Amino acid sequence: MSTGIFDSVQHAFHFDSLVWHGPIALYLFLLGLSAGAAMLAVVLKRWILPRNNETLNNRASENGLIRATAIIAPASILLSLVILIQHLTMPLTFWRLIIYYNFTSVMSIGVMLLQLYSVVLALWMALLFRHELDQLIDRWMPGRIKNIYPRVMQSVAKFENTLEWLLLGIAISLGAYTGFLLAELKTYPLLNNPILPLLFFFSGLSSGVAGVMLLGVTVFKARLDAASTHWLHKLERPVILCEALALAALFSLLFYIGGRSEVAALAAIGGGFWSGVFWLGIVGLGLLTPLMLQTFTPAEARQRVSFVVLLTSCSLSGVLMLRYFILYAGQMTVY
Amino acid sequence: MSCSRRKFIASGCALVLGTGLANIPLVQSMTINGKRYAMLHDESKCIGCTACMDACRETNLVPEGVSRLEIIRSEPQGEYPDANYSFFRKSCQHCDNPPCVEVCPSGASFRDEETGIVDVNPDKCVGCQYCVAACPYQVRFIHPEKNTPDKCNFCRDTNLAQGKLPACVSACPTQALIFGDANDPASAISQQIATKPTYRNKVPLGTDPQLFRIADRNGDLPS
Ligand code: SF4
Numbered sequence: 001m002s003t004g005i006f007d008s009v010q011h012a013f014h015f016d017s018l019v020w021h022g023p024i025a026l027y028l029f030l031l032g033l034s035a036g037a038a039m040l041a042v043v044l045k046r047w048i049l050p051r052n053n054e055t056l057n058n059r060a061s062e063n064g065l066i067r068a069t070a071i072i073a074p075a076s077i078l079l080s081l082v083i084l085i086q087h088l089t090m091p092l093t094f095w096r097l098i099i100y101y102n103f104t105s106v107m108s109i110g111v112m113l114l115q116l117y118s119v120v121l122a123l124w125m126a127l128l129f130r131h132e133l134d135q136l137i138d139r140w141m142p143g144r145i146k147n148i149y150p151r152v153m154q155s156v157a158k159f160e161n162t163l164e165w166l167l168l169g170i171a172i173s174l175g176a177y178t179g180f181l182l183a184e185l186k187t188y189p190l191l192n193n194p195i196l197p198l199l200f201f202f203s204g205l206s207s208g209v210a211g212v213m214l215l216g217v218t219v220f221k222a223r224l225d226a227a228s229t230h231w232l233h234k235l236e237r238p239v240i241l242c243e244a245l246a247l248a249a250l251f252s253l254l255f256y257i258g259g260r261s262e263v264a265a266l267a268a269i270g271g272g273f274w275s276g277v278f279w280l281g282i283v284g285l286g287l288l289t290p291l292m293l294q295t296f297t298p299a300e301a302r303q304r305v306s307f308v309v310l311l312t313s314c315s316l317s318g319v320l321m322l323r324y325f326i327l328y329a330g331q332m333t334v335y
Numbered sequence: 336m337s338c339s340r341r342k343f344i345a346s347g348c349a350l351v352l353g354t355g356l357a358n359i360p361l362v363q364s365m366t367i368n369g370k371r372y373a374m375l376h377d378e379s380k381c382i383g384c385t386a387c388m389d390a391c392r393e394t395n396l397v398p399e400g401v402s403r404l405e406i407i408r409s410e411p412q413g414e415y416p417d418a419n420y421s422f423f424r425k426s427c428q429h430c431d432n433p434p435c436v437e438v439c440p441s442g443a444s445f446r447d448e449e450t451g452i453v454d455v456n457p458d459k460c461v462g463c464q465y466c467v468a469a470c471p472y473q474v475r476f477i478h479p480e481k482n483t484p485d486k487c488n489f490c491r492d493t494n495l496a497q498g499k500l501p502a503c504v505s506a507c508p509t510q511a512l513i514f515g516d517a518n519d520p521a522s523a524i525s526q527q528i529a530t531k532p533t534y535r536n537k538v539p540l541g542t543d544p545q546l547f548r549i550a551d552r553n554g555d556l557p558s
């Protein structure tokens with residue numbers, strides 16, 4: 001019995017048609033998380049905080065949620081790149097990706113997007129935390145830099161509006177890119193379909209909402225009764241619903257197409273290790289639990305930090321499992 | 336020369352036959368100029384001796400544990416001792432519309448316009464394995480010594496470069512493998528394709544594979 005379970009788990013992670021392993025799932029998760037957090041950062045700063053007069057001294061950087069995005073977006077993109085490069089069979093040749101391009105390759109387009117994203121994100125963050133940055137530069141930098149710095153910041157500041165829209169656009173594309181990367185693979189019917197980018201976009205956004213909320217209310221002490229926190233809290237349900245809808249659409253499509261697509265769908269959710277992950281982890285823990293918690297918990301209890309921690313942990317682990325599930329179960333069945 | 340192969344075959348045939356063009360099976364290829372190398376595996380002649388596999392390994396220095404070419408034996412058809420087997424060649428199909436080339440982020444996987452051969456340039460490769468995952472025929476592997484993807488390249492840098500036939504083709508004792516220029520209507524492979532019922536693997540995926548097969552008379556016809 002125990003060897004039976006061991007074998008089935010072994011088989012779930014090692015099979016002939018498997019090319020991309022676990023680190024790619026982690027890479028896609030972190031990328032989605034970063035893109036989701038960046039989208040929220042722009043929306044919060046541009047529309048939500050000013051609307052509710054929450055910006056002290058006109059500084060969005062004081063807001064706990066914004067601070068959370070400022071950690072999550074850059075940190076997870078950096079980590080994801082390290083993981084991606086680690087996963088190459090020749091990690092030291094990664095620079096070739098920046099030198100050579102192929103416009104028919106989704107991955108190559110992703111590399112361009114990632115570079116643009118890093119630059120735009122860094123510039124926009126610098127503007128957002130300008131006050132803090134001013135102090136840092138003043139304290140630690142040599143005179144030459146101190147002299148150039150204000151002029152540089154002034155010219156960057158002229159483009160603040162453009163940078164904001166650009167960041168929003170790139171973050172949305174990056175969220176979808178994580179899905180397009182796998183959807184390109186004609187080999188695997190479960191992956192090779194147009195719903196996957198949509199699913200990954202919504203689940204990335206969902207992880208962004210949960211991650212920013214979690215870090216915001218715990219580490220950065222965002223007030224639970226603040227209008228911005230309230231707004232983010234209210235966003236959770238529709239985003240999770242969209243994610244669930246996309247997941248349902250994906251499998252409906254596979255069954256509708258029939259043939260190998262149906263075989264792939266059945267192999268993924270109709271029994272075995274990955275179907276357990278799907279039904280218990282993704283559907284049960286990641287989608288239904290947060291939805292139920294939101295709907296049936298009394299209002300006072302929902303205002304507790306512990307409630308937020310529980311809820312966001314559920315959806316974050318759901319999204320992480322979704323990435324592993326799609327990657328592994330997706331590669332199980334070939335045309 | 337600015338005449339497509341289709342037109343070329345059509346006019347050539349028109350000269351020879353005069354009429355009845357519509358009945359001639361024409362194989363379309365993206366290549367307009369130059370050669371379009373292709374291969375034919377005659378499964379009705381194949382005896383499954385795997386001499387081709389050994390020859391490929393030897394000529395192209397393919398390490399043990401990986402292979403550019405496999406001959407896959409079917410389930411037995413009929414009862415022992417009268418059981419029959421058919422044999423399926425698993426190797427790069429040199430697709431005219433190769434997914435491996437389309438997805439490669441650095442252009443390391445490429446299709447040589449002169450010959451139609453799909454090959455890998457290790458000097459551009461980063462080892463992301465996107466091409467390995469994208470090949471619907473699952474013929475790519477990571478070369479354990481080079482650390483880059485490898486697969487059949489029609490002996491482009493070995494036998495073909497020396498003006499010889501691919502190793503697997505010359506090794507075959509029953510001449511079940513035919514290699515040649517599908518753009519040349521007079522070549523043996525074009526003749527075979529024009530006169531015999533051939534099939535190709537996974538055509539609905541739109542890859543336009545250039546590995547043709549003649550089905551064994553036994554058993555179900557593979558797709
Ligand atoms: S068979 Fe695979 S490796 Fe060969 S050209 Fe087609 S997609 Fe590329």
Ligand code: SF4
Pocket residue numbers: 438439440441442443444455459460461462463464465466467484
């Ligand atoms: S492994 Fe090399 S050849 Fe294959 S897609 Fe990546 S860079 Fe291109």
Ligand code: SF4
Pocket residue numbers: 390391392394395403404426486487488489490491501502503504
């Ligand atoms: S053509 Fe050359 S590389 Fe390809 S299978 Fe035959 S011997 Fe191997």
